[in-house]
Amino acid sequence: MAFELLTPGEMAEADRLTIAVGPVDGIGLMRRAGGAIADLVLARYPGARTVHVLCGPGNNGGDGYVVARLLAENGVAVGLFATGAPREGSDAALAAAECPVAAAPLAAFAPEAGSIVIDALFGAGLSKPLGSEIVQAIARTAAVGVPVIAVDLPSGVSGVSGDILGSAFQATLTVTFARKKPGHLLFPGRALCGEIVVVDIGITDATIAATGARCFENDPAWWRPHFPSPANDAHKYSRGHVGVFSGGPSATGAARLSAMAAARAGAGAVTVLSPGAALAANAAHLTSIILRRSDTLQDTLAFLGARKPEVLVYGPGLGPEPEVGRFALELMSVADGRFGALVLDADGITSLSHRRAAFFEARKRPNAPALVLTPHHGEFGRLFPEIAADASLSKLEQARAAARRAHAIVIYKGPDTVIAAPDGRAAVNTNGTPLLATAGSGDVLSGIVAALLAQRMPAFEAACAAVWMHAEAARRFGPGLIAEDLPLALREVVAELGR
Ligand SMILES: NC(=O)C1=CN([C@@H]2O[C@H](COP(=O)(O)OP(=O)(O)OC[C@H]3O[C@@H](n4cnc5c(N)ncnc54)[C@H](OP(=O)(O)O)[C@@H]3O)[C@@H](O)[C@H]2O)[C@@H](O)CC1
């Protein structure tokens, strides 16, 4: 599977293992990397008047010297600019020695219309904010607006977090090696990469596996084998039953969005658990969805005993009051096999921020239900303030830390939604669309997650699938999308996945 994301540390390990096994050595890998980039440049920019290659002091610069040599050998007019000579004895120094083009100082670099820029300043080794000489080179490039081809990463983008260290190139094309890195997929780095091409430089799948990488780009290819489809002898309850808690009379829509999404995502039965005061409002809008009164924990226990739902959704439209959090804790404490999993969303998360210690304690109990948390940025910060405040952690690492802390699957939502499991697995979603930035779309996501869990999809895979399906449905519906459209738009996506 080629969906692993390698941190720069894991990539360096893959590099080391590959060289240790042989036959290729460090300079051999560098020649392959530079060769792949030169081929792409020649194929994509056959009419480029001049190619300006900018080389840094490390191996990223080494790749640049290889590109410069190969382009010059192919008759391209190459201008080479370097921040300084590579370290003596390094692979980059070998590559520089093989390059027939003389390097000028970076200060002399002046991009011109019709040229293209190869950014080989920093890649995986970026360790501090860019200096002013490089910031100025980036500004000069942006001012002229020439295409930039980034080697491995646009210089200035952290491969670990996607953060910008001072400034960064806006690349047209980013060419990376073996696998993508988290910084290619996490914002703001993702927006600076342009098109991303991954080239094979001979690092094998077994070597990638040996690095222990546990992060993935979210893709149906690796969770589709777990995607549920109903057995021929299924009945509605065996397909999976989801219960969704509704808010009061003026806040019932969120639960219905979640419930409709659960039904469209394949739950055989969905029940909305409504306060008595909101029964009339819910009844006026529900047809195939079952409606049941639930004002107290006793009412809920009676429902659990009688109807044995697999999964409960708690949060959409409930309000942020502390008693909402108290009820969430009670639900977890009475679970004990009465239901399998809880999806905590929206106000279910916010309300628990008043009872964080009790919540984390409850999560340690052996009979606690499986839990999926679906916070957006604000909700994440309320439930996990220390993790959110730790600027040394990327969004990916924050989601993983939260998953470990809460013994839960965490879906940390946003343009680059991260899904993390307590065992360290994590995925970054890449089919998101700003069309999803519409009120109620998060409620729909909670229903999809619940439906897949209710159909016995393993929790991490279910969360990844739900996030992908949610975005895919939005893309297919297109502009004009409102949350009400999403459940029906799921139909086509479910049909294709279930085939
Ligand atoms: N792994 C593989 O399989 C393969 C890897 N390959 C290539 O190697 C690249 C990684 O190489 P790399 O480790 O040498 O790091 P790189 O990005 O060149 O930077 C390190 C140098 O920059 C310096 N430096 C850092 N930040 C700075 C700043 N802000 N301002 C100024 N200086 C700064 C840093 O200094 P230091 O932190 O040591 O003080 C060090 O001198 C990778 O991206 C890919 O292109 C390919 O050849 C194919 C095989």
Ligand SMILES: Nc1ncnc2c1ncn2[C@@H]1O[C@H](COP(=O)(O)OP(=O)(O)O)[C@@H](O)[C@H]1O
């Ligand atoms: N710019 C964006 N690109 C991709 N996905 C987005 C973007 N903005 C929001 N989303 C997605 O839309 C959903 C919004 O959820 P949420 O903020 O909980 O909304 P609500 O509370 O209105 O239901 C999440 O799944 C989030 O990942």
Ligand SMILES: [K+]
């Ligand atoms: K670069």
